[in-house]
Amino acid sequence: MTATDEPGTDDRQAVADEPPSTALGPRAAVKAGGVGTVAILSGLATVDELDNALLGIFAPEIQDALGISTTGLAAIGTASGAVFVAGAIPIARLADRTNRSVIAVVATVIWSASLALLGFVQNVFQFVLSRVVTGLGKSNTLPIHGSILADAYPEEARGSVYAIHGASGPFGRVLGPLTVALLTIVITGDDAWRTIALIAAIPPFVMAGVAAVWLREPKRGAHERERVLGSAAALDTDEQPIAMSLAFERIRRIATFDRIATGIGVIGFTIFSVPIFVSLVLEDHFGLSAGERGVIGTVGAVVSLVAVPVGATIGGKIYARDPALLLRIMGVSVVVTSALLSIAVFMPNAVLYTIVASAGGAISSAAFVTLFVIVSSIVPANLRAQGFSLIGVYVFLIGGFFGSIVAGIVADSIGTRPAIPVVLLPAAIVGGVLIASAGRTVHADMQRVSDDLIEAASEQERRARTGEHPVLQVKDLHVSIGTVPILHGIDLEVNDGEILAIVGTNGSGKSTLLRSISGLQSAERGVIRFGPTDITLQSAHARTRAGIVQLAGGRSSFGPLTVRENFEVGGLHLDDEVRRRRVDEALELFPELDRLLDQRADRLSGGEQQMLGLARALLLDPDLLLIDELSLGLAPVVVGRLVGTLDRIRADGTAIVIVEQSLNVAAATADRVVFLDRGRVLFDGAGDDLLARPDLARAVFLGGGA
Structure with a gap:
């Protein structure tokens, strides 16, 4: 498009007032931005789950080997989560001013090395150190992956692209527990988890090498500029490094973001402790071995994996028509998922537990697969990495730290099984209501991002025209x-x-x-x-x-x-x-x-x-x-x-x-x-x-x- 062909302010406003376009299917979406970026980031997210699978399946064995109480294990999980959140803040600051692809590679190498060292820990201190370093390495996922995908693919492709990337979580939860379960057949004994930790560190090292060679850095905000302004060329605004405190305050003032992040933060009251408690219930009440627990985790992940593309297809259509409705569906899904898990742990046998819990996981996966699409549409391109990292801050500060401590105390007092619904349901209801309420402001916040682009372009043109x-x-x-x-x-x-x-x-x-x-x-x-x-x-x-x-x-x-x-x-x-x-x-x-x-x-x-x-x-x-x-x-x-x-x-x-x-x-x-x-x-x-x-x-x- 030539300078004379560029749309004027009125034309731009008309474009900005319209939805981006009809959502693209997976094949067209990947073609719009290239297969490499989403494939590599999805691979990195998939191998993330190997570490989670190892800890989830071998939680009882690690407790026994290192002499850690249930409360202590929950607290260590919280410490790792704290570093995951705290590390995301400086990483997001770097990501909004430097090459995000390089950050992703370095961070993956760090956490995979820590996973390998897990096999050598001999006491609680060393275990804590390993988990903290792992959390630091994994802290790149929220700010880096989300912002790269938003910049690499046009708005109409993001629903499908985020779904593909989101499917890597359930896929990893299938592959991770299955891999660990298969390894337990070959590697046996009380210390089998040590050897398996060394083996599990190999795939992330390999993916880091792939990313170092083929993962490219996309231009920030180019697709929004193309849609609203008619050109993907960067605006000549001479932007300078962003102050983290001012950026976080600006993002926090986005009403939709604040409600979504606060709701997820309230849900975070249980996010670190409940998976560990579920593993303990599967062992203590259903008598399942590490391998059997891995199989159940795999079944649940397979069901979620099937639900993700369904959720992406339906969610993409709802998003294009009414993002507010999509947020209300997300809020309801939180409550339904938590209720099903609370019921599942009281099932009389492992088969019924698996059916009910898997149904809840599928509902949650399908509903939340388009969450990042909404976040990327309400946060300006130059703040996206910090916006994604701020979600983690909300999770930890609102509920993660104190939630895990409280959940551990409740579990030690009344037992692990009844503690799950006691802790889970109140947090789910409050969090779900907050997420659903974000629908009241989402249209205005999406419009504001477009308005800011129009203002910047109009001012640039005015200065060029008048010389003022x-x-x-x-x-x-x-x-x-x-x-x-x-x-x-x-x-x-x-x-x-x-x-x-x-x-x-x-x-x-x-x-x-x-x-x-x-x-x-x-x-x-x-x-x-x-x-x-x-x-x-x-x-x-x-x-x-x-x-x-x-x-x-x-x-x-x-x-x-x-x-x-x-x-x-x-x-x-x-x-x-x-x-x-x-x-x-x-x-x-x-x-x-x-x-x-x-x-x-x-x-x-x-x-x-x-x-x-x-x-x-x-x-x-x-x-x-x-x-x-x-x-x-x-x-x-x-x-x-x-x-x-x-x-x-x-x-x-x-x-x-x-x-x-x-x-x-x-x-x-x-x-x-x-x-x-x-x-x-x-x-x-x-x-x-x-x-x-x-x-x-x-x-x-x-x-x-x-």
């Missing part, structure tokens, strides 16, 4: 503190050398806006650009290095330090020569400070402290200076002195945004004044024009003029 490049641009900024909305769709721009004043009533969001621009407050929605760079998810220190400096309200100096020491702290990252030169320049602006260099800052007057704070900010040579309440508590003559200094600063090309309590000072100081009320812009124009608006001017305290 504002120093600061804030678009549709929404900010909440806790659950309280503060800013509602703020739009503003600041140009080179311009002074913009922000005024408004108390609590209107003025300081919150400044903190959002400087990176001290996360944005719920919207975009903040500094020149050509999208800094919405940059850390505060990265923004400072880029040239944004904020002078906090009040007396912004380090009180116990002298004026000279304040300058030294303010220029710590500068070399000595540059710092001395900039201090000299600051003292030229504020000669009053020269005679006070050895005076403690907290003994200066209010005006002198404000001068010191401003002088220290100028050491960083900002392109954009943010000042909160410049005139607060100062005499008019001092305010006039500071205002005159601002004119000299902006003459050097520095843009200034100042939050001001006095409308008179704002009008006298700034080129433009923005009036905020309850988090919304009610006026943007010349200060004199605002003074001529009595309906707005009355709302602001008219302080002394400069």
